[in-house]
Amino acid sequence: MLDINLLRNDIAAVAAGLAKRGVVLDTERFDALERERKDIQTRTQDLQARRNALSKEIGAIKGKGGDAAAQLFEVAGFGDELKRLETELERVQAGVRDFLLDLPNLTHASTPEGGGADDNVEVRRWGTPRTFDFPVRDHTDLGEALGLLDFATAARLSGSRFSFLRGGLARLHRALAQFMLDTHTTEHGYTECYTPYIVNAETLVGTTQLPKFETEMFSVKKGGVEGEGETLYLISTSEITLTNTVRGEILAAEALPIRLTAHTPCFRSEAGSYGKDTRGMIRQHQFDKVELVQIVHPDRSYAALEELTGHAETILQRLEIPYRVMALCTRDIGFASAKTYDLEAWLPAQNTYREISSCSNCEAFQARRMQARFRNAQGKPELVHTLNGSALAVGRTLVAVIENYQRADGSIEVPRVLRPYLGGVESIGRPA
RNA sequence: GGAGAGAUGGCCGAGUGGUCGAAGGCGCUUGACUCGAAAUCAAGUGUACGUUUACGCGUACCCAGGGUUCGAAUCCCUGUCUCUCCGCCA
Numbered sequence: 001m002l003d004i005n006l007l008r009n010d011i012a013a014v015a016a017g018l019a020k021r022g023v024v025l026d027t028e029r030f031d032a033l034e035r036e037r038k039d040i041q042t043r044t045q046d047l048q049a050r051r052n053a054l055s056k057e058i059g060a061i062k063g064k065g066g067d068a069a070a071q072l073f074e075v076a077g078f079g080d081e082l083k084r085l086e087t088e089l090e091r092v093q094a095g096v097r098d099f100l101l102d103l104p105n106l107t108h109a110s111t112p113e114g115g116g117a118d119d120n121v122e123v124r125r126w127g128t129p130r131t132f133d134f135p136v137r138d139h140t141d142l143g144e145a146l147g148l149l150d151f152a153t154a155a156r157l158s159g160s161r162f163s164f165l166r167g168g169l170a171r172l173h174r175a176l177a178q179f180m181l182d183t184h185t186t187e188h189g190y191t192e193c194y195t196p197y198i199v200n201a202e203t204l205v206g207t208t209q210l211p212k213f214e215t216e217m218f219s220v221k222k223g224g225v226e227g228e229g230e231t232l233y234l235i236s237t238s239e240i241t242l243t244n245t246v247r248g249e250i251l252a253a254e255a256l257p258i259r260l261t262a263h264t265p266c267f268r269s270e271a272g273s274y275g276k277d278t279r280g281m282i283r284q285h286q287f288d289k290v291e292l293v294q295i296v297h298p299d300r301s302y303a304a305l306e307e308l309t310g311h312a313e314t315i316l317q318r319l320e321i322p323y324r325v326m327a328l329c330t331r332d333i334g335f336a337s338a339k340t341y342d343l344e345a346w347l348p349a350q351n352t353y354r355e356i357s358s359c360s361n362c363e364a365f366q367a368r369r370m371q372a373r374f375r376n377a378q379g380k381p382e383l384v385h386t387l388n389g390s391a392l393a394v395g396r397t398l399v400a401v402i403e404n405y406q407r408a409d410g411s412i413e414v415p416r417v418l419r420p421y422l423g424g425v426e427s428i429g430r431p432a
Numbered sequence: 433g434g435a436g437a438g439a440u441g442g443c444c445g446a447g448u449g450g451u452c453g454a455a456g457g458c459g460c461u462u463g464a465c466u467c468g469a470a471a472u473c474a475a476g477u478g479u480a481c482g483u484u485u486a487c488g489c490g491u492a493c494c495c496a497g498g499g500u501u502c503g504a505a506u507c508c509c510u511g512u513c514u515c516u517c518c519g520c521c522a
Binding site: 038041042044045046048049051052054055056057058059060062063068071072074075076079093230250252371379381 | 442449450451461477478479480481482483489490491492502503511512
């Protein structure tokens with residue numbers, strides 16, 4: 001959520017900032033909402049003040065055994081009007097809030113301007129794609145030939161966009177997640193967390209999945225509950241649960257930075273993406289991800305973004321998978337983010353780099369929705385900055401490993417850093 | 433799933449219809465005392481919003497949401513969470 005004072009004081013600047021995203025700010029509507037809010041709020045508060053004063057008088061008079069008929073008469077005179085105004089005020093304040101909840105974050109000055117994914121800027125590249133002396137196969141071919149990746153079974157169980165892993169690939173998948181977690185906790189200073197996978201609506205408002213992106217979410221209801229129970233949602237990323245740990249908190253300055261990581265499944269309905277990446281494990285309704293979240297002092301958030309991105313890069317480097325770092329442009333960047341780096345891993349079968357991680361600085365955008373603050377040097381509550389990044393998406397990392405480490409015979413070499421997690425196994429072939 | 437007890441400021445805890453944003457204590461901040469520290473004494477110490485050049489003033493908030501009332505931390509209803517006992521369960 002943007003700072004409402006920014007819109008009040010310099011709405012032209014906000015409009016210009018949002019225009020870089022291709023978002024048109026309805027300044028007239030905002031002004032109208034604010035005028036109405038201000039008018040109703042002052043009138044309501046004046047009447048409340050009068051009522052409170054009269055009630056105090058009534059109390060004092062009755063305490064002495066006097067007659068407060070005059071005061072009671074005056075209160076009765078505007079009681080209905082006050083009730084009406086209070087209801088109106090609630091409505092118009094909700095209107096202002098809804099308006100704000102609908103606006104994306106302003107992008108940082110260093111975020112490149114652009115009209116779409118083609119305008120994302122490559123920041124750096126690591127590694128050299130391997131050359132193959134045999135025809136390259138994609139992970140679907142390789143995995144199904146090994147009998148370890150089974151989309152048919154997944155479809156029977158659940159439908160399209162799910163996968164079923166067996167044997168060596170299931171184990172490799174687990175090894176990847178563990179390797180990532182171990183690296184972040186022992187080398188990068190993150191605290192490992194185990195979090196709920198099902199959350200309430202308020203939590204999703206904090207990290208901006210609601211109200212605007214409900215169609216991306218899977219929702220559930222408790223069984224055995226008569227009538228309409230509260231709707232709960234499956235997390236689409238553990239950014240949700242990790243970041244919301246500080247919702248409503250006023251943290252001590254010394255508590256910052258907070259660095260959290262978790263390995264969780266993520267559930268996305270991906271509405272609107274029909275037809276994209278229908279083959280393979282790239283785009284699934286359910287996938288695992290190791291997430292990094294940092295809650296930091298506002299002065300430190302851009303330094304933290306570089307560090308966090310580096311933490312994600314470390315994983316790809318240790319796995320020896322070539323990748324590039326992209327600075328997302330203003331039209332491609334996420335709703336809550338001011339600046340985002342995507343990590344794209346090399347996929348030989350697609351002969352291109354594909355997104356495997358997204359690292360964002362949301363500045364105070366999520367913190368304002370969550371009312372997550374710390375005590376600054378003046379002792380006053382101030383909004384924290386929040387960052388998050390995948391490090392990495394486990395399913396896509398598995399895809400990258402399968403494709404980059406494939407051999408002519410269809411077996412998969414196990415990356416060196418993962419071998420300890422697989423009991424020293426050096427390759428995954430067709431089970432005997 | 434059954435029975436009961438709770439939820440008040442950073443923490444403990446008082447408050448069952450009126451001058452209560454909330455006693456008292458602890459903690460914290462500042463000042464006094466001291467060479468310094470401790471102890472002691474004094475003052476201060478929530479958040480959001482509105483309004484104001486400013487000092488300030490006003491409104492809301494005592495788990496959440498409704499209700500009763502001129503007036504609710506206090507009474508009523510619903511929900512959430514916590515604790516105790518029983519049952520069930522991975």
